[in-house]
Structures are given as C-alpha cells and as structure tokens.
Amino acid sequence: MTVHFPFQNSYAALPASFFARVTPTPVIAPRLIKLNRPLALRLGLDPDLLDSPEGAEILAGKLLPEGADPIAMAYAGHQFGHFVPQLGDGRAILLGEVIDTDGVRRDIQLKGSGPTPFSRRGDGRAALGPVLREYIVSEAMAALGIPTTRSLAAVITGESVMRETPLPGAVLTRVASSHIRVGTFQYFAARGDTEGVRRLADHVIARHYPQAAQADRPYHALLEGVIARQADLVARWLLVGFIHGVMNTDNTSISGETIDYGPCAFMDHYDPATVFSSIDESGRYAYANQPRIALWNLTRFAECLLPLLADEQEHAIAEAQEILAGFSEKFTTAYQAGLRRKIGLFTSRDGDEPLVQDLLDAMAQNQADFTLTFRHLNEAALDPANDTAVRQLFADPTAYDAWAARWRERTAGEPQSADERQAAMRAVNPAFIPRNHRIEAVIEAAMNRDDFAPFEELLTVLSKPYEDQPDFADYAQPPQPDQRVLQTFCGT
Known part of the structure; x- marks a missing residue:
C-alpha cells in the first residue's frame, strides 16, 4: 500500500510571485531515525506506512507523494535590525497542506531537502545536529503547552x-499552522x-x-x-525561561507559533x-529583550499593512500606532x-508584581x-x-528566607488549601526542560556513535514535563560547571 497524504493545498494556489516551484533534491540512502507517530495520526497519516522504506524516501525528499505541490516560499526580513529584501526558503520546501483531525489546516514542510531559488549560494541542506535540536525543542515546547511548529520526522x-567540517546530513519534516511570517x-x-x-492578508x-x-x-x-x-506567545516563553535566539522578522510567525529553532536555548x-x-x-535578542523585540517586529508588520488601514498614510500610521500601543x-x-x-496565587492584589x-x-x-x-516552590x-530544596539553590539562602516570609503572608489571605495550591503550581512549573547540556549530549551520541538511544530517552522525559518521573530525576538537574553550554549555533 502506498503512503497517502490527503493534500488540500491553498498557498500554492496564490499568484506565482508568492513562491518558487521547486522539487526536493534526492539523497543517496535515507534512513528514518524518528517518526512522531501520535502527530502522524493527528494529521490523518498512516504511521505504519510512513515507517517504511517508501516513507523514509518521502520524508527525505527523494520521493514525492501524490498530490504534493512543492514550493519554496518567498519572504524578506529584518535580520538583527538590518533589512534584507529577499530571503525566502533557502533550505525548506513546502510539500503541501493537510487538514488534521481537529479540522485545522497544517503545512508539511521538508527542512534540509536541497537548494531552492532562495538559497543564496547555500547548499539547501541541514546537518544532523540542528535537526535533532529542533525536533527536541519543538516537541518539548508542545508538551509545555506553548504554541509551536511540530516535528513529524x-x-x-x-x-x-x-560546514566547518563534514557532518552527517539530515532532513526534518516540520508541521506548522502555516509558515507565513512578518x-x-x-x-x-x-x-x-x-x-x-x-x-496575503486575505x-x-x-x-x-x-x-x-x-x-x-x-x-x-x-x-x-x-x-x-x-504578546501571549512571548509571555509564555519568558515563563519557562526560553530564549529564541534569533527573533528576526522572518522568524516571527503570523499564526502566533514559535518557529525556526536555531540557536534557541533554555536558561539554567x-x-x-x-x-x-x-x-x-550585541545581545539584541537576550531573554529580557524579547518582549521589546516582539513589539519592534510587530511594528514592521503594521508598516506593511498601512495601505490597507486607511487611504491617507498619516491616518493609517495613527491607527496602526493606536493598535500597537x-x-x-x-x-x-x-x-x-x-x-x-x-508562585501559587489564585487572585490578583496590589503588591503581587513587586513580590514576584x-x-x-x-x-x-x-x-x-x-x-x-x-x-x-511547589513542595514549599x-x-x-x-x-x-529551594534554599539550597540560592548562593545566600537567607535571600530566599526573607522572600518566603512575605510569600506565605500573601498566600495565607487566600481560601485555597495547601494541596490545591501545590497542584495548581505543579501544573505550570515544569520539572523538565530541554537543557542545553542534555541536547548536546544527545547530538554527540548520534553524530559520533550513531547512537539514538539518548535522543529517544530525552524525548520520553520531555513529553511529560510536569510529572516528577523519579526514574529520570537526573534530567531535571542543571549542568555541572564542566557541562555548561555557553553558546548555541544556528546550523546554516
């Protein structure tokens, strides 16, 4: 039986200026290393057929499934504040769209499937390390409940x-509500x-x-x-300590999903x-700068819409500024x-903001x-x-003691029980995040030893971030000084 994708493509029906039609470049010997079977089912795909030699060829871009209309999308963007009038999908090809079991239209895109007219002298390929990083972090974000693109395979x-040296090549199959960007x-x-x-707006x-x-x-x-x-997305990032790393306007999704996991990371x-x-x-995209950069990017989006907001530019600008405010x-x-x-508060009162x-x-x-x-704090x-357990995380534990006294005075004024408060806090404070040193260990095992067992285990742990998982308690721990990862890389 042949792998079937129930494509219902809409973006490829837009004018030719929106994209370039391009076919993925075949590869020598594709080998499926990970299939997201629950996601496949949600997309209306047969995971058993995808987990086959034919499925591997489709997911590597070697074989086009029936109904695919492969395109590379055109876009521009401000990269670190500097405008580039033409970027586009330089190493990603959109195979088509499907309607998932929830009735939501989803893009299915191959990332690393060969050059396109937008490659700008690049090879259009992806290395194994960045593919594993994006798979891990995007699926971790989904488990955390944060809007995100997903990884199918x-x-x-x-x-x-x-790159600097020869690296194993790989292809990621990415799923998104769409890949339309600012x-x-x-x-x-x-x-x-x-x-x-x-x-495009319509x-x-x-x-x-x-x-x-x-x-x-x-x-x-x-x-x-x-x-x-x-606004909601970036707030969610900050609440779990996530740093996108490259918040260019071409990496800002119009749908409100987290997209393009390059040098992303979670704080320790x-x-x-x-x-x-x-x-x-320069630290333009540092953790605390992300809300300001989001507004900057949205202001660039508003500028694009000015001709649609009012006939007179001055009037349009005033209306855009009012909305941006x-x-x-x-x-x-x-x-x-x-x-x-x-911190377990069920109500909002004066003084809460300075307390936190x-x-x-x-x-x-x-x-x-x-x-x-x-x-x-859940246990506290x-x-x-x-x-x-909280005190020992602070270089000076008395700094926590002073704060905890104020915290308990505040929570004492609410009617919820301690058990109710703990349960509510456990539901929003994860025990497990994709820590940088864990991701690097996974990549090292895969690239140097062709060992994907650490990759599978990390995905298992991250699929249940709010559960204690005693068998995997070590995954919750921050890195030792010699394990710290100080830099992450884009991978292009």
Whole structure:
C-alpha cells in the first residue's frame, strides 16, 4: 500500500510571485531515525506506512507523494535590525497542506531537502545536529503547552554536508499552522506591491483569523489579532525561561507559533541578560529583550499593512500606532498572570508584581536555577519544612528566607488549601526542560556513535514535563560547571 497524504493545498494556489516551484533534491540512502507517530495520526497519516522504506524516501525528499505541490516560499526580513529584501526558503520546501483531525489546516514542510531559488549560494541542506535540536525543542515546547511548529520526522540522508567540517546530513519534516511570517508581508511591501499585501492578508484572515473577516475593518482586526497572539506567545516563553535566539522578522510567525529553532536555548540560572546565540553578539535578542523585540517586529508588520488601514498614510500610521500601543498591556497582563500562577496565587492584589519581581531579583543575584526554583516552590507551598530544596539553590539562602516570609503572608489571605495550591503550581512549573547540556549530549551520541538511544530517552522525559518521573530525576538537574553550554549555533 502506498503512503497517502490527503493534500488540500491553498498557498500554492496564490499568484506565482508568492513562491518558487521547486522539487526536493534526492539523497543517496535515507534512513528514518524518528517518526512522531501520535502527530502522524493527528494529521490523518498512516504511521505504519510512513515507517517504511517508501516513507523514509518521502520524508527525505527523494520521493514525492501524490498530490504534493512543492514550493519554496518567498519572504524578506529584518535580520538583527538590518533589512534584507529577499530571503525566502533557502533550505525548506513546502510539500503541501493537510487538514488534521481537529479540522485545522497544517503545512508539511521538508527542512534540509536541497537548494531552492532562495538559497543564496547555500547548499539547501541541514546537518544532523540542528535537526535533532529542533525536533527536541519543538516537541518539548508542545508538551509545555506553548504554541509551536511540530516535528513529524527526522531522516538521515546518507550524505555529508560541509560546514566547518563534514557532518552527517539530515532532513526534518516540520508541521506548522502555516509558515507565513512578518517577513512574508515585508517581501511584498518592499516592492510596493499593495495588491500582493492584500492577497496575503486575505489569505491569512481566512486561514488564521476568520473572525477578522466579520469585523467592520478586517485589516485592523488582523493586526490586533497578530499582536494579541505574539504578546501571549512571548509571555509564555519568558515563563519557562526560553530564549529564541534569533527573533528576526522572518522568524516571527503570523499564526502566533514559535518557529525556526536555531540557536534557541533554555536558561539554567536566572539572568535577564542571558544570551546563548553565537550570532547575537550585541545581545539584541537576550531573554529580557524579547518582549521589546516582539513589539519592534510587530511594528514592521503594521508598516506593511498601512495601505490597507486607511487611504491617507498619516491616518493609517495613527491607527496602526493606536493598535500597537495595546501590545504592552496584553503582554504584561499575560506575563504577570503567569507569574502569579507560578508562585501559587489564585487572585490578583496590589503588591503581587513587586513580590514576584523581588523573587526574580533574588534569583538573579544568587544564581538560582530558574526552572528548579519554581518547581521546588511547589513542595514549599505544601509545607515550610520543604524549604530546604529551594534554599539550597540560592548562593545566600537567607535571600530566599526573607522572600518566603512575605510569600506565605500573601498566600495565607487566600481560601485555597495547601494541596490545591501545590497542584495548581505543579501544573505550570515544569520539572523538565530541554537543557542545553542534555541536547548536546544527545547530538554527540548520534553524530559520533550513531547512537539514538539518548535522543529517544530525552524525548520520553520531555513529553511529560510536569510529572516528577523519579526514574529520570537526573534530567531535571542543571549542568555541572564542566557541562555548561555557553553558546548555541544556528546550523546554516
């Protein structure tokens, strides 16, 4: 029986200026190393057929499934603040779209499947390490409940790719609500193609923001919707200590999903200035800068929509600025509500914001682990005798003691029981995140020994981030000094 993808393609039906039609470049000896079977079922695909030699060839780009209409999408983007008028999918090819079991349209894209007209002298390939990193982190984000692209499969190609040294080649099959970016709008706006911007906006409204179509001013509603989703998304990033690493406008998804896991990372000890990305030399995309950069990117999106907002530019700018002004409140509301949940507060009262900020400040000053501090607060909420696990994370434990006294005074004013508070905190404070040193160990085992057992085990642990999992307790621990990963890399 042949592998069947129930494609219902819509983006490929847009004008030819939106993409380039291109066929994946065949590889020598594809070998499937990971298939996300639950995701395959959700997409209406047969995992048993995908987990076959024919499936491996499809997932590596060697064989096109029936109904595929492969394209490389055109887009532009601000990269570290500098505008590049043409970027596009340089190593990714969109095979097509399917409607999943929830009725949601999903892109199925091959990443690392060969050069396209947008490759800019690149080879269009991906190395195994970045493919494993994206698979791990995107699936961890999904398990954490954060909007994200997903990973359907990882395939070794049987070929080498040349970076600084020859590396094993691989292809990631990525699934997304769409791959439309702020940079996609910039591509048409930079060319003065207002009709292209309009066609793209109409496509996005129909696909992602259908309620906007019923609004009196649909394009205003589109801008408001994208702003709301990005404000919520970045708040969720900060609440789990995630650092995207390369928040260019071409990596900002219009659908509100986390996309393009290159030099991304999770913090170990809390430091708002944390940067891991080797290419972020100025700290533009540091942990605490992410809300500001999100607004900057959204402002570039609003600029693209100006011709659709009003006939007169001055009027359009004023309306865009009014909508953009709502970002700060939306972000702060989501972020502060999340922080209250993390310390077990069920209500909002004056003084809550400085209470949480004082904890964060003490964590920064004492190099306390971000994830474990909040996780161990779960037990401390149940009984003060459990404070030891939190205290030992602080260089000066008395810094925690002073804060804990204020925290308990605040929680005493709420009617919930200690058990209720602990349960609520456990549901939002993960025990397990994809720590950098764990990811690097997985990559080293796969690349140097063709050993994917650590990869499988890490995925198993990260699939249940809010459970204790005593058999895997070591995965919750921060790195030892000699295990620390100080830089992450893009992989292109």
